[in-house]
Amino acid sequence: MPSGYLDLAELEQRADYVKTFEGVHIPGLLQTEDQIRAIFAASVPKLSEGELEVRVRFRLRRQEILGGVPYEAVIHEAALRIRAAxxxxxxxxxxxxxxxxxxxxxxxxxxxxxxxxxxGIGDPLTYAGGPVPQLDTVLMDTPHGGAFLDAEAQLARYREVFSKVEEAALEVIESRQFIERVVRSA
Structure with missing residues (x-):
């Protein structure tokens, strides 16, 4: 596994809460095995069958935190409608x-x-928070891999960015109704 994947899993495991925003992809912690497989199968350069299986299993294993850590995902409609397969x-x-x-x-x-x-709020991000806000960490997905940010100025910026994302999002019940409409149209 690339070290960034392991760093992300450790970050999620140790966080008191995790918030994520995705504009184009379904957040990894919510992906089905078929979705994960389709995403990794499209990797460039192409992964070997062994590498693909390791990454699929690893992402599925990461999802185990959903029972223990408060998790908030804000997903743009585009991510709900793009077909990975x-x-x-x-x-x-x-x-x-x-x-x-x-x-x-x-x-x-x-x-x-x-x-x-x-x-201007299109970049995917994961915000992992803990008991001391100064020790929070942001993971920004970039075309060249993940970038972990933890400087106070960066954290303040991404708290504000996430706040704007939350302001733009539908409330929970409206979001569920919206997702149900997407299911009916899929």
């Missing part, structure tokens, strides 16, 4: 998001295409 995988993926959102420690909210004023 076919319509069957897409439908199963959206259904799993609905199922996971029923867990008391999991909050899922959606930013619809129709929301006004959402320019």
């Amino acid at each position: 076919d319509s069957k995988v897409a439908r199963g993926q959206v259904l799993q998001i609905l199922e996971r959102s029923e867990h008391p420690q999991v909050t899922v909210r959606v930013v619809p295409f129709a929301v006004d004023g959402f320019a």
Whole structure:
């Protein structure tokens, strides 16, 4: 496993809470096995079958934190509609998001295409918080891999960014209804 994957898993395990925003992809902690497999199968350069299996199993194993750590995912409508594979995988993926959102420690909210004023907030990010805010960590996904940020100025910036993302998102019940409509159209 690349070291960044291991760092992310440790960050999630040790956090008091995790918040994530995804604009184009379903958050890894909510992905179905079929979705994970399709995403890694599309990797460039192509992964060997062994590498693909290790990454699929690793991501599925990371999902075990969902029972113990409060988790909030804000997902843009684009991520709900982009098909990593076919319509069957897409439908199963959206259904799993609905199922996971029923867990008391999991909050899922959606930013619809129709929301006004959402320019410039397209980068995926994960915010892992702990008992001391100065020790929080942000993971920014970049085209060249993840970047872990922990300087106070960076944390303050991404707290504000996440606050804007939350302001743009539908409330929890509205988000569930929105996701149910996406299921019906998939």
